[in-house]
Amino acid sequence: GQNIDQPTEMTATEGAIVQINCTYQTSGFNGLFWYQQHAGEAPTFLSYNVLDGLEEKGRFSSFLSRSKGYSYLLLKELQMKDSASYLCAVTDSNYQLIWGAGTKLIIKP
Amino acid sequence: GAGVSQSPSNKVTEKGKDVELRCDPISGHTALYWYRQSLGQGLEFLIYFQGNSAPDKSGLPSDRFSAERTGGSVSTLTIQRTQQEDSAVYLCASNQGEVNTGELFFGEGSRLTVL
Numbered sequence: 001g002q003n004i005d006q007p008t009e010m011t012a013t014e015g016a017i018v019q020i021n022c023t024y025q026t027s028g029f030n031g032l033f034w035y036q037q038h039a040g041e042a043p044t045f046l047s048y049n050v051l052d053g054l055e056e057k058g059r060f061s062s063f064l065s066r067s068k069g070y071s072y073l074l075l076k077e078l079q080m081k082d083s084a085s086y087l088c089a090v091t092d093s094n095y096q097l098i099w100g101a102g103t104k105l106i107i108k109p
Numbered sequence: 110g111a112g113v114s115q116s117p118s119n120k121v122t123e124k125g126k127d128v129e130l131r132c133d134p135i136s137g138h139t140a141l142y143w144y145r146q147s148l149g150q151g152l153e154f155l156i157y158f159q160g161n162s163a164p165d166k167s168g169l170p171s172d173r174f175s176a177e178r179t180g181g182s183v184s185t186l187t188i189q190r191t192q193q194e195d196s197a198v199y200l201c202a203s204n205q206g207e208v209n210t211g212e213l214f215f216g217e218g219s220r221l222t223v224l
Contacts, residue, residue, distance in 0.1 A: 004151075033212075033213075035213075041217065042113075042200065042215035042216060042217050042218060043152075043200075043213075043215050044215070045212040045213065045214075048212070087151065087152070089152075096154070097142075097154065097213075099144075099151040099152040099153075099154075100151055101149075101150055101151035102150075102151055104149075
């Protein structure tokens with residue numbers, strides 16, 4: 001079957017750095033997405049990786065290793081507003097989006 | 110409109126009643142998705158519309174669920190004879206690509222509570 005694994009919950013301190021991991025087993029691969037979802041709100045797009053390597057966008061970076069079926073989202077200089085769930089999603093060979101359950105990130109002052 | 114619009118934002122209904130949830134995608138977006146999200150869970154795919162192609166209904170959990178998209182724009186998700194396990198947030202998303210290689214734009218969702 002197809003599976004996306006990410007930690008259920010993580011806690012980090014304001015101003016610090018946190019890395020949220022995502023591993024996937026899918027039938028084929030056509031890209032990996034990270035979305036942010038604040039409680040009670042709609043998910044919003046953060047990043048898209050289709051080639052191996054690191055994509056940097058401001059305080060957020062996303063890394064992909066296709067051979068390892070692995071990605072991470074790196075958040076630097078954490079702010080209280082970064083408290084949210086972070087969803088990893090993979091597009092399989094049929095271009096279906098497979099979603100992880102999300103990682104709830106709690107930021108403490 | 111500027112974003113994906115969903116209505117109602119909240120719906121409380123009694124078990125056994127039918128409900129309709131509406132989604133108005135971003136103008137010009139040919140792809141439209143319905144997802145279900147239960148508390149603390151990931152997104153569960155329900156149905157996908159792309160242009161004039163036949164929809165991908167593979168995620169609909171039972172025949173009580175149906176959806177249509179009229180004129181390639183507004184979509185309605187209908188749940189017949191609602192059950193308590195149908196309680197969830199129903200999210201609609203759209204994008205302008207032909208395949209899932211582009212960013213999805215989500216609506217705020219319709220929170221359904223079945224008593």
